Amino acid sequence: MTKTEKIVRMYDKYVMNTYKRVPLCLDRAKGSIVWDIDGNKYLDLFPGWAVSGTGHCHPAVVKAVQSQAKKLMHVSNNYYSEAQALLAKTIIENSFDGKVFFGNSGAEANEAAVKLARRYGHPTGRYEVITMTKSFHGRTLAMITATGQDKVKLGFEPLPAGFVHVPFGDIEAVREAVNEKTIAVMLEPVQCEGGINIPRPEYMKALRQLCDEKDLVLIFDEVQTGMGRSGRMFAFQVFGVVPDVMTLAKALGGGLPIGAAVARGKFQDVLTPGTHASTFGGSPIVCAAALAVFDSIKKERLLANANRMGAYLRKRLESLKAKYKLIKEIRNMALIVGVELSIKGEDVYKECLKEGLLINCTQDTVLRIMPPITVTKEEIDKAVSILDKVLGKF
């Protein structure tokens, strides 16, 4: 029995079976490379569902975590810590004037955003949140309700009230859905889980205008698009449309669990003492990690790298498209990349795994490639040559 097989057996016996897993037990990693427990090496262009956005075990993050761990790991949010103050300041300096609430995950960040919106709407009796079909906002009860995909909701009814879905990219549908109960519009600036769907800038601008007109909270879920992957620090900056509330998680902590809801202007002080909390939220250790992520993005000019490598990957994928009819479309915003196939992506993904390349497949037919923003040209070449070999088999 291999070491991997032993671990898989323990999972079968002791871990709830809530994920579709492949038999790969990862042991260590560096940058875009991971090794399994039996010593096999893989190129990881989907690091932890876009969590390790600056690469696995980024040296600056490791160092920050190690030195913070020796000093202080957690404090109650009834006290202050320097790391949380500095991280909130850094997030604001990189986004818009406002204030930050810290939690531990994307779902929690979105819960904070929706609670903020509801609290804001309460005096006028407004609570309904408009979200988009094919969206993904997390797995808590409220967030599976917010998510515009039936598959996450089935069997969990009754669901919380107050969410309606409209088709993504359709401004008229949003206008029609607004009524006297509406308080917010929530969407991902680029739908990632939904198949890499990039809206037109006019749509985003029209949403902003509508929310201003109707006094609605515009919430951008940047849990997956944030932290440089779009070519800017946050995807809203690509569109030039500033939300009222932005949520972050995934790559923010460089591998550690953190979530954040960032609110601006009249929304920044809506949540007051006693209205919302998180025991672990914004602990010194995760904040130190996130600060190191911001610092590395700046020092290593990773936004420029994301743009360069995004364009390069796109070019290389276009050449595969010219060669293989089964590639229908390539969609990307820098290093948010989707390759739509005319066949099931799962088989392609599994063949890639056998060849030592880790990517993802979403919405059945879309290969999702989310390289860390530290990715190099050589790594992209390697990945494309594996994809070339794999696609040749179909």
Ligand SMILES: *Cc1c(COP(=O)(O)O)cnc(C)c1O
């Ligand atoms: C992953 C994701 C979430 C949920 O984040 P968790 O940390 O798993 O709770 C929410 N929104 C988007 C856009 C995501 O990609």
